[in-house]
Amino acid sequence: MATIQCKVEVPAVEGLNENEITVGREILLACEGEFPKNLDQEKLHFVLKPEMKYKIHLLKFEFRSSTAADITATAYKAGEIQIDDLQLSDGTQTLSLGAIQYGVQSVLPKQAPGAPEVKQEPFGPFGPAQLSVPMLYWAMLAAFIGLVILLVVAKIYRVVQRRNMLQRLKEHDSALSPLAQFHQSFRKLQRINSVFFGVAASKEDIQTCLEDTNKMLKLFLTRRYQVPALEWNDRLILKDLKKHHPKVHQHFGDDLKKLLNEYSRGFQDKENLKEQDVLNIATSTRHLVEEMERMS
Structure with missing residues (x-):
């Protein structure tokens, strides 16, 4: 067990009497000696008997040099404190700090002679x-x-x-099935939108094709699987399919997510969209809708 020599000091605090230790006031143990180099400061604590629990409490440990350290402590109980051998431990190593003696004054008003005794309960640090x-x-x-x-x-x-x-x-609602309604709308778009003519299409037709095929897809999902696809975002659509149509989600969830992401990127980058881009998206949409219908 390493032996250290410590002396008690009372740091000056404005408004408090010099060198007077009161309950809860910080005291400083200025210690010198050979400290272990591998001392675990995070786990340091005083080794005390139960009756000494409130008479001294470790607040902070700080090295000043390899052979000197300051230990900040406090007391939660008034009275004359005398510890023959104060010990400090990190759970693995124990240091002997030697004999420590000091007096702690109560912060309660002094009682008049003959008045009933007021029991002082220990209390923790405040601040x-x-x-x-x-x-x-x-x-x-x-x-x-x-x-x-x-x-x-x-x-x-x-x-x-x-x-x-x-x-x-x-x-x-329509007399047509969800798939038949999708095909009807898709064929109508093919007849009037120049994206499907194999020639340079106008910006307006490119954007219209993207918007219309996206609406066709979400209307099919709405009617076929009773999911509010026209109102919900892509994440909620996929989540609803997984909950209410797990088999469909298992087989087509990844493909549908990929297709919805393609639409999302297209809407975000409308200015750079080309005819072939939206034509590929439209074709992928038709194929996926037909595959989903065949499984249902």
Whole structure:
């Protein structure tokens, strides 16, 4: 066990009496000796008997040099403190700091003679750092509750949206099946849009082809799988298919995700779209819709 020599000092604090140790006031143990080089400062603690628990408490350990260190401590109980051999340990190594003796004054008003004794309960350190913990706790709790409420509201909103969508399906109702309606709209677009003529198409026709085939795809998904594809974003569409039509999602989820991403990139980069770009997207859309219908 390494032996260190320490002396007790009382750091000056404005408003407090010099060299007077009161409950909760910091005291400094200025120590010199041979300290182990591999001392784990994060795990340091005083080795104390239960009855000494509130008489000294380690706050901070700091090296001044390889042979000198400052130990900041405090006491939570008033009285004359005498420790014959104060020991400091990191759980692996134990240092003997020698005998320590000091007196701690109560911060409570002195009692008049004959007055009933007021028992002083030990209390922990106080200061701004301790006061900030409850505020942080409540802020984190409020954020968590807010997140839960937001998720619940979003869930309810999507359920209501799906219910309303089922009612609005009548607006898209047709004597044609979802696939037949898709083919009818696709053939009509092929007849009037120059993207399908094998010649240079106008910017307007390129964008119209992208928008119309995207709407055809989402109308097919809406009617065939009863998912609000015309209103929801791509992530929610895929999530709904996975929940309500797992077999379809298993076989076509990746292809549908890839196709929806192609549309998304096309809408974001309209100025650079070429005829062949939207023609490829349109063809991929028709093939995927036909494959999904064949499986259903």
